[in-house]
Amino acid sequence: MTDFDEPTAAAIATTRADVARLHDELVRYGLVVWTGGNVSGRVPGTELFVIKPSGVSYDDLAPENMILCDLDGHVIPGTPGSDRSPSSDTAAHAYVYRHMPEVGGVVHTHSTYAVAWAARGEEIPCVITAMADEFGGPVPVGPFAIIGDDSIGRGIVSTLTGHRSRAVLMQNHGPFTVGASAKDAVKAAVMLEDVARTVHIARQGGEVLPIPQQAIDSLYDRYQNVYGQSVDDRRSAS
DSSP states (O other), rough: OOOOOOHHHHHHHHHHHHHHHHHHHHHTTTTTTTOEEEEEEOOOTSSEEOBBBOOGGGOOOOGGGGGEEEEOOOOOTTTTTTTTBBBBEEEEHHHHHHHHOOOOOEEEOHHHHHHHHHHTTTOOOOHHHHHHHHHOOOBBBEOOOOSSTTHHHHHHHHHHHOOOOSSSEEEETTEEEEOOOOOOHHHHHHHHHHHHHHHHHHHHHHHOOOOOOHHHHHHHHHHTSSSSSSSSHTTTOO
């Protein structure tokens, strides 16, 4: 068994519990099917993150079978869950954590409407205020990349660097979201599917109307810096 000091062990245990619980939200909001999709969370104050095992039913996920990895995506031996294979997206998550130190959580889903936009390789235009609030503009499309190595992570980082959006539609694949925490990234995934569906439906009725950039900037600033009860609450508010 790998030994950690008491604060690190406590942080790992908390992250395991949070990440295991947050997978239930993906099911609750209909963002995944079967065993697809994943949530990961950075362990605060460490060079470690926690991610789900590959191919395990959501009903069977629990803190003790979440997998602890270093920021190169290597499983930490001698820790709970280390006898299992981690998610096939582990290398992508690890790349994001290495290159975006502000990110504390990464989520991948197969949510229907967001995947439909990704299949067309088309960004979601910012035509509703909820998008301006949450994403600060359109949701961009990232490059096509093969699953299994860090290619997806490279695409996520290159697309989101310098962009206000916390979501990216990886072409022909699906959405990835990032956040200050795993919970924050899950919220972004939920909101992404909501706006992907709404904008898709709106386009069936005719041309959608873009929001002026000045208004987008104002809405984003208000939502990120004023909305809610406190700074800590804003990212988790709905």
